[in-house]
Amino acid sequence: MSIHALSFPEARNYIAGAFRQNGGRAMPVISPLDGATLSSVTLSDKEALDEAVAAAHRAARDWAALTIKERVQVFFRFRALLEEHKAELTELVHLENGKTREEAEAEVLKGIELSEFACSLPQIISDEVQEVSKGVECRTSHVPMGVVASITPFNFPFMVPLWTIPNALSLGNCMILKPSEQVPLSAQKIATLLKQAGLPDGVFNIVNGDKEIVEAICDHPGIQAVTFVGSTRVASIVYRRATSSLKRALCLGGAKNHLIVLPDANLAMSAANIAASMSGCAGQRCMAASAMVAVGKTDHIVQKICEEARKIIPGKNLGSVISKEAKERIGRYIAEAEAAGAKVLVDGRNATVPGKEGGFYVGPTVIDYVTPDMAIAREEVFGPVLAILRADDVDEAIRIENSSNYGNASSVFTENGGMAQYVAERVSAGMVGVNIGVPVPREPFPFGGWNESRFGVGDITGKSSIPFWTQLKKTTTKWNPEAWTDWTT
Numbered sequence: 001m002s003i004h005a006l007s008f009p010e011a012r013n014y015i016a017g018a019f020r021q022n023g024g025r026a027m028p029v030i031s032p033l034d035g036a037t038l039s040s041v042t043l044s045d046k047e048a049l050d051e052a053v054a055a056a057h058r059a060a061r062d063w064a065a066l067t068i069k070e071r072v073q074v075f076f077r078f079r080a081l082l083e084e085h086k087a088e089l090t091e092l093v094h095l096e097n098g099k100t101r102e103e104a105e106a107e108v109l110k111g112i113e114l115s116e117f118a119c120s121l122p123q124i125i126s127d128e129v130q131e132v133s134k135g136v137e138c139r140t141s142h143v144p145m146g147v148v149a150s151i152t153p154f155n156f157p158f159m160v161p162l163w164t165i166p167n168a169l170s171l172g173n174c175m176i177l178k179p180s181e182q183v184p185l186s187a188q189k190i191a192t193l194l195k196q197a198g199l200p201d202g203v204f205n206i207v208n209g210d211k212e213i214v215e216a217i218c219d220h221p222g223i224q225a226v227t228f229v230g231s232t233r234v235a236s237i238v239y240r241r242a243t244s245s246l247k248r249a250l251c252l253g254g255a256k257n258h259l260i261v262l263p264d265a266n267l268a269m270s271a272a273n274i275a276a277s278m279s280g281c282a283g284q285r286c287m288a289a290s291a292m293v294a295v296g297k298t299d300h301i302v303q304k305i306c307e308e309a310r311k312i313i314p315g316k317n318l319g320s321v322i323s324k325e326a327k328e329r330i331g332r333y334i335a336e337a338e339a340a341g342a343k344v345l346v347d348g349r350n351a352t353v354p355g356k357e358g359g360f361y362v363g364p365t366v367i368d369y370v371t372p373d374m375a376i377a378r379e380e381v382f383g384p385v386l387a388i389l390r391a392d393d394v395d396e397a398i399r400i401e402n403s404s405n406y407g408n409a410s411s412v413f414t415e416n417g418g419m420a421q422y423v424a425e426r427v428s429a430g431m432v433g434v435n436i437g438v439p440v441p442r443e444p445f446p447f448g449g450w451n452e453s454r455f456g457v458g459d460i461t462g463k464s465s466i467p468f469w470t471q472l473k474k475t476t477t478k479w480n481p482e483a484w485t486d487w488t489t
């Protein structure tokens, strides 16, 4: 096993404001860029979770007692620290996840934006007061849930944890983060910077681990709410298990994002956008273009997408996929589609990067004449692969999109506004793009899909975080003037 030139200390649990060595099975943290070992992480046992939950409960009362304006002061300082440590964070994300430095920097910038949103929560959150009958007043107040947990995936080691940490904490909760064991290093830096920003000990904790800790989080009576981001298979397991132990849960799953491309789409812009969407972060974005439905005479667009795809070079403007297993899985999807009659126009299999032969690279791949029954048309491939399906008209394209079990994102490419609106109104996805390949809603708009891309109610970021991370207390008050005592006499 080769050791990376840049190695990092073991990823530890972070409990009550201190990094702790924990018992359990150690596992290497591999940089997918070259296959070398970057660090290690110990997969915790349930006792570590118990300790973290106890620490969070000890901190909860004092943290919740602060006003929201006081709590967000931590995130003003945290945001400044993220700016200060931007280069280091970028390198960490690049090394542990395998995305390019440019993509890693974009991820860090998005984390900064998420922290900014939390700083604005005091201006956004509002309670109501009304005289509901003569002399009787009713008011609402947003009360934190208490101790909550956030379980995150490998593909955005920095950004996805920040979908939940700043908002949940600013709204008065204490948190246990369970990062992906494949990329546990960015979370270590988040903990260090939160402490530096003045977050009281115990408000934020990390427990590293795998399935066992996720299950223990779902079952733990000391945890009131759970968010999960990852594959649909695990999201559905976590949603069922957490809600069956009466927790509030929001579980975001995988995706199969469809792009509906009409013949009048702007050629250069659409082709560049679609190629970037399918290959960005090596196709490992839950918002990546994965299935394109080409409507009518669109050969010229397909050809231009292939030209753009050929400009995307592994190791230069394309990062690695996360693991050897991921590379093999992607290869299997391509091979099966080809064997079933699809035509591979650009073939990214067998990609290697000189000097990084141990890395896990798949080049951009474009496959035409995919049919809706093929696995590559229905399942999440999670690699830089665009499956092109053909449709005779826009209604057939919409039917294909609607038949997907997923519903994260969907985009339409056309210069016809009426047609764009027709498609946008009919696709079955939570996030829709018009001439945009990766239609991520930026703050303050919330992020979240539909169908099997999301289990639970509401979205995970933006204003939707307020009802998820709080419960509403309704206080009804009556004063009786006739019973007043005049204390002045």
Ligand code: NAD
Pocket: 151, 152, 153, 154, 155, 156, 160, 178, 179, 180, 181, 209, 210, 211, 212, 214, 215, 229, 230, 231, 232, 234, 235, 237, 252, 253, 254, 255, 285, 286, 380, 382, 408, 449, 453
């Ligand atoms: P994953 O489901 O394998 O893992 C996610 C988390 O669940 C990790 O922390 C992991 O330790 C844990 N886990 C894995 N197997 C488990 C099991 N059997 N029981 C309990 N916990 C388990 O996902 P991943 O491979 O890390 O991430 C990629 C997936 O995440 C893709 O499907 C992608 O679409 C999805 N994703 C979705 C969104 C979204 O917003 N919908 C965002 C990012 C990623």
